[in-house]
Amino acid sequence: MSEEMTEPEICQVRQGIRQKYDRVAAAGAGGCFQYPTGKAGMDLQGYPPEVIGDFPPEVLATFCGVGNPFSLGPLNPGEAVLDIGCGAGVDSLVAGHLVGAGGRVVGLDVTPAMIERARAHQARLGLANVTFQVGEAEALPFPDHDFDAVISNGVFNLTLNKEKALKETHRVLKPGGRLLLADMVLMAALPPDRAGRVENWFQ
Numbered sequence: 001m002s003e004e005m006t007e008p009e010i011c012q013v014r015q016g017i018r019q020k021y022d023r024v025a026a027a028g029a030g031g032c033f034q035y036p037t038g039k040a041g042m043d044l045q046g047y048p049p050e051v052i053g054d055f056p057p058e059v060l061a062t063f064c065g066v067g068n069p070f071s072l073g074p075l076n077p078g079e080a081v082l083d084i085g086c087g088a089g090v091d092s093l094v095a096g097h098l099v100g101a102g103g104r105v106v107g108l109d110v111t112p113a114m115i116e117r118a119r120a121h122q123a124r125l126g127l128a129n130v131t132f133q134v135g136e137a138e139a140l141p142f143p144d145h146d147f148d149a150v151i152s153n154g155v156f157n158l159t160l161n162k163e164k165a166l167k168e169t170h171r172v173l174k175p176g177g178r179l180l181l182a183d184m185v186l187m188a189a190l191p192p193d194r195a196g197r198v199e200n201w202f203q
């Protein structure tokens with residue numbers, strides 16, 4: 001649909017996404033999503049208890065992923081990992097545990113308020129191998145072949161140009177690198193009116 005969208009519609013979608021995640025950053029994930037979030041969501045998705053057991057409850061409460069990208073393959077000690085759409089940074093911090101002090105993890109998100117929350121979580125956990133920055137999936141601010149793995153959890157469905165986002169992901173992965181992607185698939189018809197379809201993008 002992105003090729004058919006007008007510039008005002010694109011701006012509306014981007015503004016809607018940022019406003020929604022500003023609310024999540026301020027008040028937490030509860031009530032903002034139609035699926036389990038927080039620790040209940042992580043338990044349901046099979047996150048490793050030996051890792052998240054060390055996370056304070058208030059950090060776990062900010063998890064709003066749709067799945068468990070870590071169930072799709074291992075992250076190995078010493079690897080470089082990019083988390084696209086990191087939100088409050090919970091998956092990035094899990095990845096930081098898995099790659100160890102010799103690895104590095106970068107969390108990227110379009111919402112500055114979420115990055116601020118992620119940095120606060122990182123400081124609290126003291127994971128020096130994890131950093132966070134603002135950026136977009138369609139224009140990754142990293143050189144070619146920079147990461148061993150890219151993880152993403154419920155974010156590519158929100159991107160306006162999915163083909164460009166996937167090409168950017170491929171560009172920053174090292175040869176033989178892996179994309180561990182958890183996301184949602186549309187199962188019902190979109191609203192029949194154009195305005196409804198645009199608004200549905202960020203619901």
